[in-house]
Structures are given as C-alpha cells and as structure tokens.
Amino acid sequence: MSYSSREVHLLSRPVGEPTPVNFELVTITLPALQPGQVLVRNRYLSVDPYMRGRMVDRKSYVPPFRLGEVMTGGAVGEVVESNGGPFQAGDWVQSMHGWREAFVSDGRGLSKVDPALAPLPAYLGVMGMPGLTAYVGLLDMGKPQAGETVYVSGAAGAVGSIVCQIAKLKGCYVAGSAGSDAKTAWLMQTAGVDAAFNYRTTPVPAGLARSCPNGIDVFFDNVGGGTLEAALGRMNDFGRIAACGSISLYNATRPEPGPRNLGLIVPKRLTLQGFIVSDHDDRMHDFYRDMSRWIAAGRIKWEETVYSGIDNAVPAFLGLFSGKNLGKMVVEI
Numbered sequence: 001m002s003y004s005s006r007e008v009h010l011l012s013r014p015v016g017e018p019t020p021v022n023f024e025l026v027t028i029t030l031p032a033l034q035p036g037q038v039l040v041r042n043r044y045l046s047v048d049p050y051m052r053g054r055m056v057d058r059k060s061y062v063p064p065f066r067l068g069e070v071m072t073g074g075a076v077g078e079v080v081e082s083n084g085g086p087f088q089a090g091d092w093v094q095s096m097h098g099w100r101e102a103f104v105s106d107g108r109g110l111s112k113v114d115p116a117l118a119p120l121p122a123y124l125g126v127m128g129m130p131g132l133t134a135y136v137g138l139l140d141m142g143k144p145q146a147g148e149t150v151y152v153s154g155a156a157g158a159v160g161s162i163v164c165q166i167a168k169l170k171g172c173y174v175a176g177s178a179g180s181d182a183k184t185a186w187l188m189q190t191a192g193v194d195a196a197f198n199y200r201t202t203p204v205p206a207g208l209a210r211s212c213p214n215g216i217d218v219f220f221d222n223v224g225g226g227t228l229e230a231a232l233g234r235m236n237d238f239g240r241i242a243a244c245g246s247i248s249l250y251n252a253t254r255p256e257p258g259p260r261n262l263g264l265i266v267p268k269r270l271t272l273q274g275f276i277v278s279d280h281d282d283r284m285h286d287f288y289r290d291m292s293r294w295i296a297a298g299r300i301k302w303e304e305t306v307y308s309g310i311d312n313a314v315p316a317f318l319g320l321f322s323g324k325n326l327g328k329m330v331v332e333i
Contacts, residue, residue, distance in 0.1 A: 003030045003039065006310050007070040007100035014055055017251040017321060022055070023314045026070075030104050037106050039081040045098040045310075045331040046074035046124040047317040048158075052250045061276050073098030074129060076113060076120045087112070094123050101310050101333055118295065125158050125328030126302040127291060133244060133277040134162035134220075135287045139170075140280070141242035141273045142218040146171030149212050151231060154222030155196065156183035158328035159244060163220045164191050165300050172218070175211035177204065177227070179323040186326060190301050204230040215239075223248045229259035235268055243274040251321060303327030 004027055011024040033039060051073060054065045065071050075098035079091040085107050087093060093110040097103045113123045125131060137159075144150055150167040154160040155176025164187065167174045175195040176187050184196040197207035204227050208216070215236040221228055224246025235241070249256055265272065294300045305325040307316040313331045320329055 002032065003102060004028065005030055005100055005102040008310065008313050009069060010055060010065045010067055010071055012067065013057060014052075014251075016253045018052065018055065018318060020314055020318075025311060030102060033081060033083040033104060034106075035083055036085040037083050037104055038079045038085065038087045038110075039102065039104055040077040040093060040095070040097070040110070041080050041102045042075045042077035042098065042100065042333050043092075044076045044121050044124055045313060045333065046128070047313065047320065047329050047331065048073065048129075049245060049247050049250065049320050051317065052321075061278070071099040072096050074124045075100075076123050077102075092120065094128070099310075099313060117292070121304050121306070121328065121330050121332075122302070124330055125304060126162055126295070126300060127288075129277060130158035130328060131162050131291055132280070132284065132287050134159045134166060135291065136277060136280045136283050137242040137244050137275055138163050138166050138218070138220055140283070141275055142220060142240050144170050144172050144218050147173070148217035149173045149175065149214055149236075150218040150220065151208065151212055151216045151234075152176045152220045152222070153199075153227045153231070154178070154245070154247065155187055155191075155193070156326055157222060158325075160220065160222050161187070161191055161302060161327055162300065164193050165294075167218070168192050169294065169299060173214075175208075177207060177211075183323075183326055186303065190303075199227070205233065208234045218242070220244060221246075225249055225256060229261055232259055232261050232264050232270075235264065235270055238269050239271075241270060241272040243272060247321070305329050307331045309333065 006027050009024045012022050014022045057064050079087045082088050092113050094113050095110050118127050150172045152160045152163050156178035174193045176193050177199045187193045187196040195211035216234045219231045219241045221243050222245045225248040303326045316331050
C-alpha cells in the first residue's frame with residue numbers, strides 16, 4: 001500500500017522577515033517499507049526561532065536548509081506500520097522529521113516517548129529541546145544562587161518561561177519581560193515571577209530599573225540587541241549572562257551595531273557565555289530526572305500555542321516573530 005504526505009519545502013531564502021512566498025507545500029508519495037523500516041505519522045510539529053538561521057546559506061553550528069527540499073524540525077508521531085526493528089505499530093516517537101505529515105524511517109534518530117508521563121506536545125517543549133535549553137543555560141551558564149536577581153528576556157516563550165520557574169525553584173528573585181500585558185500577567189500569576197513588564201509599552205531600561213531595583217546577577221538573554229545593552233547597564237559586579245538567542249536581530253538585513261556599553265564587562269567583571277543546547281547531551285539524564293520531578297510536584301507550569309494542520313506550519317513559524325505565541329508554538333497534524 002502506498003501513502004502520501006504533505007511537506008513544507010524552502011522555496012527561496014528570505015531577505016528580512018520571512019513571508020509565505022519563501023515556502024511551498026508539496027505532496028509526495030512515500031516509498032514502500034523495506035525490512036527494518038517504519039511508517040510514522042506525525043501528530044505534533046515544532047517551530048522554533050533558531051530555524052530562521054537555517055534559512056540563510058552560511059556556515060553555522062547546523063547546516064542550512066536546502067532549497068527545494070523538505071525542512072526539518074522536532075516532531076512527535078505515531079508508528080502506524082512496522083516492518084521489523086525496535087519500533088512497533090502504536091509506539092509514539094520523537095524525531096527531527098518535522099515539517100511533514102508522515103515519513104518512512106529505518107529507526108535512526110527516533111526515540112520512544114510515553115504519553116502517560118507527559119502530554120505529547122510537552123516532548124517538544126518543557127520535556128524537549130526548549131526545556132533542556134532552559135535547564136542548561138540557567139544552571140550551567142548562569143549559575144544562580146539563592147537570593148540573587150535573575151532577569152529573563154523573552155520570558156513568556158518556550159525557553160524563557162521555563163527559565164523563570166527554574167530560577168524561582170532555586171530561590172532567586174526573578175524578573176521577566178514579554179511583548180504583551182497578557183503575557184506579563186501570565187508570568188506573574190502562573191509562572192510566579194516577582195516582576196514583569198511589557199517591553200512594547202515600557203522602555204527596557206525603565207522596566208529594568210523598576211523590576212530589578214537591586215541590579216541583575218544573572219541575565220538569560222533570548223532577545224539580544226537593545227535589550228542586551230539595557231541589561232548590561234543593570235548588571236551587578238561578577239554577574240553572568242547566558243546568551244541563548246537574539247530574536248530581535250534574526251531578520252536584520254544588515255549588521256546591527258553591538259551594545260554601546262560592552263566596556264562594562266571589564267570593570268564589572270562580567271561573564272557572557274553563548275551556548276548551543278546540542279553541545280550538552282551529557283545533561284539529558286539530570287534534566288529528565290529533575291524536570292520529571294518538578295512537573296509531578298506541580299512546580300513547573302507551561303503553555304502551548306497550537307496551530308492546526310500542516311498548511312498552518314508556516315503561519316505558526318512566522319507568528320514567532322510577531323509574538324503570537326505564549327509558551328511553546330506547535331502545529332497539530
């Protein structure tokens with residue numbers, strides 16, 4: 001029996017902010033299963049800001065998407081047919097075969113997930129790459145100590161929202177910035193931060209002066225640009241900056257000037273550490289142990305913004321850059 005699948009291809013490389021014309025929805029026929037192969041139908045797809053960098057043809061920590069070919073991203077799907085091997089029909093698996101409805105695999109790169117332990121979309125968010133990013137970035141790069149002030153930019157996103165809550169679990173005072181009043185309310189009322197401000201209505205320097213009256217000891221940066229400059233001005237001596245992303249710069253068409261106050265790094269004896277989560281697979285065991293325990297105890301909350309259908313994968317991705325997501329953005333197939 002043959003199966004068809006729709007998948008999203010990168011049609012052209014965006015200049016500035018991506019638009020729907022940069023993508024193409026293509027229908028393909030999947031090959032018949034060979035011995036040891038499985039057919040997986042995806043249930044949830046992940047769209048993430050880092051994918052914007054892969055749309056540019058340049059050398060980076062991960063190869064760029066190729067024009068005219070299906071893109072890749074995190075996904076959770078069900079094995080619906082098996083021709084031997086370690087996976088059987090009915091298994092739920094996590095993979096990097098997103099941006100498509102279904103695929104045939106020899107099992108490499110697939111890992112089983114248990115929907116009894118966490119809802120399926122959580123394996124793309126709080127129990128997946130964003131959760132590990134938050135865990136490693138805060139604990140290993142930021143090294144927060146009880147009583148210190150932690151500031152998180154992009155605090156209502158998939159990574160930032162988890163950073164805020166882990167910092168609270170570690171006994172820190174936590175402040176966050178986000179792009180709407182609804183998001184800052186969620187941060188205060190659900191994530192339990194101590195202070196939050198809307199950077200669209202409050203200039204970041206003023207928001208930090210009010211939210212972090214005792215300065216900043218740890219800054220988890222998801223935004224870069226002017227937010228990084230403002231945070232540098234509020235850092236305490238020996239402060240640590242975990243540089244996770246710079247979403248404010250991802251669609252820039254020319255090099256943006258760096259923070260004008262980088263000279264503060266020396267007199268304040270600051271540490272600024274960029275990191276890539278894929279370098280820290282050795283932390284997976286600790287992450288799963290701690291995050292599972294925190295979730296079971298009700299100490300970590302999360303949100304998902306869900307778009308429906310593969311034809312909405314591109315609008316979901318584009319929505320990341322206009323702040324349409326609260327928590328993790330996923331596409332349900």
